[in-house]
């Protein structure tokens with residue numbers, strides 16, 4: 001199957017999850033989330049606001065904030081097209097919908113954190129495979145933003161994918177620019193490669 005076909009198929013699957021299934025997934029994944037965040041103190045953690053049937057991250061963000069970590073959200077880069085910035089998110093941060101209808105903090109350069117200073121980036125994904133390869137929404141945003149940091153034994157930030165169990169496929173066709181993940185959490189399992 002082509003990447004675009006897998007993307008369409010898995011997006012349909014996750015959008016077909018019922019509200020009850022979504023709620024259960026968001027509750028169940030908390031344990032695996034705690035496993036990967038445990039050990040960090042006052043960390044800088046990038047997450048994202050869910051869209052398109054993604055596992056709902058609202059409660060996960062609250063959980064992480066309660067533990068005294070700082071939360072950062074992706075903001076579409078205003079002039080470096082296809083790249084992301086990560087900006088601090090607090091309860092009262094002014095927000096606006098981006099061109100995909102996803103809410104992001106209103107750009108304020110003094111609240112932007114360089115990628116190299118983030119401890120963890122939780123990435124959204126559409127599909128993942130047995131080897132930790134990741135397929136996203138097709139914008140190349142995370143791949144482009146992380147490309148300059150990616151090398152063997154890269155330690156920080158730790159990249160962790162979040163997905164529903166139904167987003168796993170056997171094998172993804174990979175491209176040279178794909179940044180693989182070493183950790184993915186689903187409600188069912190914590191994958192490490």
Ligand SMILES: Nc1nc2c(c(=O)[nH]1)N(C=O)[C@@H](CNc1ccc(C(=O)N[C@@H](CCC(=O)O)C(=O)O)cc1)CN2
Nearest residue numbers: 048049050051074100102124125136137138139141142
């Ligand atoms: N929750 C969340 N936030 C995220 C991402 C994500 O995958 N999930 N992104 C991860 O990179 C970036 C946004 N990337 C996105 C890329 C495409 C579409 C999308 O809905 N595409 C439409 C076509 C829209 C159009 O071009 O007008 C579609 O495919 O139906 C959404 C987000 C940054 N923020």
Ligand SMILES: Nc1ncnc2c1ncn2[C@@H]1O[C@H](COP(=O)(O)OP(=O)(O)OP(=O)(O)O)[C@@H](O)[C@H]1O
Nearest residue numbers: 134135136137138139140141142143144147175177
């Ligand atoms: N490091 C990079 N440099 C330049 N172009 C890139 C880079 N990474 C990805 N792209 C471009 O972005 C486009 C989309 O890539 P791809 O389909 O892999 O995105 P994705 O992983 O699904 O999306 P995302 O990372 O936003 O979740 C491709 O046309 C690719 O050429």
